[in-house]
Amino acid sequence: MRAGLLYSAGKDSTLAALLLEDFYDVVLVTASFGVVDPEPAREAAAALGFPHETVDVDPEVARDAVSRMYDDGYPRNGIQQVHEHALERVAAAEWTDDLDAVADGTRRDDRVPTVDRPLAQRVEDRFDVDYLAPLSGIGRGAIDDMVADTLVVETGPSAEVPKADYEVELRTLLREAHGDEAVAEVFPDHTQSRVRGRRDRHEA
Amino acid sequence: MRAGLLYSAGKDSTLAALLLEDFYDVVLVTASFGVVDPEPAREAAAALGFPHETVDVDPEVARDAVSRMYDDGYPRNGIQQVHEHALERVAAAEWTDDLDAVADGTRRDDRVPTVDRPLAQRVEDRFDVDYLAPLSGIGRGAIDDMVADTLVVETGPSAEVPKADYEVELRTLLREAHGDEAVAEVFPDHTQSRVRGRRDRHEA
Numbered sequence: 001m002r003a004g005l006l007y008s009a010g011k012d013s014t015l016a017a018l019l020l021e022d023f024y025d026v027v028l029v030t031a032s033f034g035v036v037d038p039e040p041a042r043e044a045a046a047a048l049g050f051p052h053e054t055v056d057v058d059p060e061v062a063r064d065a066v067s068r069m070y071d072d073g074y075p076r077n078g079i080q081q082v083h084e085h086a087l088e089r090v091a092a093a094e095w096t097d098d099l100d101a102v103a104d105g106t107r108r109d110d111r112v113p114t115v116d117r118p119l120a121q122r123v124e125d126r127f128d129v130d131y132l133a134p135l136s137g138i139g140r141g142a143i144d145d146m147v148a149d150t151l152v153v154e155t156g157p158s159a160e161v162p163k164a165d166y167e168v169e170l171r172t173l174l175r176e177a178h179g180d181e182a183v184a185e186v187f188p189d190h191t192q193s194r195v196r197g198r199r200d201r202h203e204a
Numbered sequence: 205m206r207a208g209l210l211y212s213a214g215k216d217s218t219l220a221a222l223l224l225e226d227f228y229d230v231v232l233v234t235a236s237f238g239v240v241d242p243e244p245a246r247e248a249a250a251a252l253g254f255p256h257e258t259v260d261v262d263p264e265v266a267r268d269a270v271s272r273m274y275d276d277g278y279p280r281n282g283i284q285q286v287h288e289h290a291l292e293r294v295a296a297a298e299w300t301d302d303l304d305a306v307a308d309g310t311r312r313d314d315r316v317p318t319v320d321r322p323l324a325q326r327v328e329d330r331f332d333v334d335y336l337a338p339l340s341g342i343g344r345g346a347i348d349d350m351v352a353d354t355l356v357v358e359t360g361p362s363a364e365v366p367k368a369d370y371e372v373e374l375r376t377l378l379r380e381a382h383g384d385e386a387v388a389e390v391f392p393d394h395t396q397s398r399v400r401g402r403r404d405r406h407e408a
Contacts, residue, residue: 001349019223019338023350101346108321108340117312120343130346134223136312137319137337139328142305145205146227 003101004029004090008165009044011147013105014195019134031086033062035169047197055089066173076112083113091127103132109140152196207305208233208294212369213248215351216309218399223338232256235290237266239373251401259293270377280316287317295331307336313344356400
């Protein structure tokens with residue numbers, strides 16, 4: 001069986017891939033508006049031993065999401081909108097004809113993005129794939145422990161850790177449209193993680 | 205890290221164990237009111253290569269649940285009550301001093317039992333363990349596919365497949381208290397599964 005997993009090089013989507021790899025041939029898929037370089041995700045995928053693909057996301061959806069985040073003053077609804085669109089793009093991509101499932105790294109304790117059961121079933125029915133969210137029944141503490149045991153991770157402030165997720169792209173678009181102040185207001189500083197590879201179990 | 209997983213020998217709890225085994229030393233734990241024999245679960249655990257334990261569940265909770273199911277005419281609330289109690293008993297058992305996590309096989313599409321985020325966090329805070337529900341972001345179709353690829357399963361009507369879960373015990377208690385008719389009304393016939401071992405990947 002083959003699963004396409006929405007991939008950012010962050011620890012959540014990487015751990016999701018590790019949970020599924022005994023059951024699926026996992027392809028890591030980075031969604032891009034064409035604003036940032038998907039290279040960090042491609043490098044992480046190679047270090048982990050997974051194939052990697054990119055899908056283009058509709059720039060109109062990105063612009064809408066940026067307006068919404070600016071109006072809201074917080075990123076939640078905008079990110080949710082883009083995540084749903086990105087999932088659908090993975091399910092609908094041409095090379096995904098033989099995908100049995102689409103997957104992502106959404107967690108139990110995430111406030112955003114969330115994929116509730118009706119949305120999951122809508123994606124499943126519309127694209128005739130299963131939707132898998134292997135971290136959605138696992139809390140933050142357990143995820144951190146599982147990551148520490150299995151992955152080599154680089155962490156730092158969002159601005160300094162190169163990642164290839166659409167959050168980085170949305171920040172870039174927000175900066176272009178409304179300046180640095182808007183970015184600081186909508187995305188208060190938080191730590192990002194970028195996976196560099198698997199941890200040798202014997203060194204843990 | 206060590207996880208105690210509530211175990212019935214059914215395919216859901218077995219698949220949950222397989223999803224976690226790369227990250228945790230998984231102990232399969234069967235909750236029992238002392239009504240049925242935990243032997244089927246012990247046999248399945250041995251065939252799968254996991255250690256197995258039992259925990260006793262308060263018979264008073266079972267009696268309450270049976271009354272509730274009889275009054276309701278359906279099993280949902282009674283089973284939910286017993287599941288929550290069983291999870292807490294696993295977390296609190298004496299031999300579980302060194303458990304990092306408790307886990308179960310609840311699925312996204314289950315109507316019962318469900319462990320929502322507040323309940324999960326209550327268990328985590330009260331017993332200082334993580335709660336893991338690795339199937340809670342995975343739908344029925346994907347679970348069936350993953351099971352078919354990895355496990356040898358015996359299926360049949362509930363009454364004929366020997367299992368060691370508290371649903372079997374609750375049916376027995378209901379029969380003792382209210383007769384066969386009550387069992388037929390509360391638990392309409394449904395198919396049960398019992399895992400016999402791992403499938404050799406090369407034969408799939």
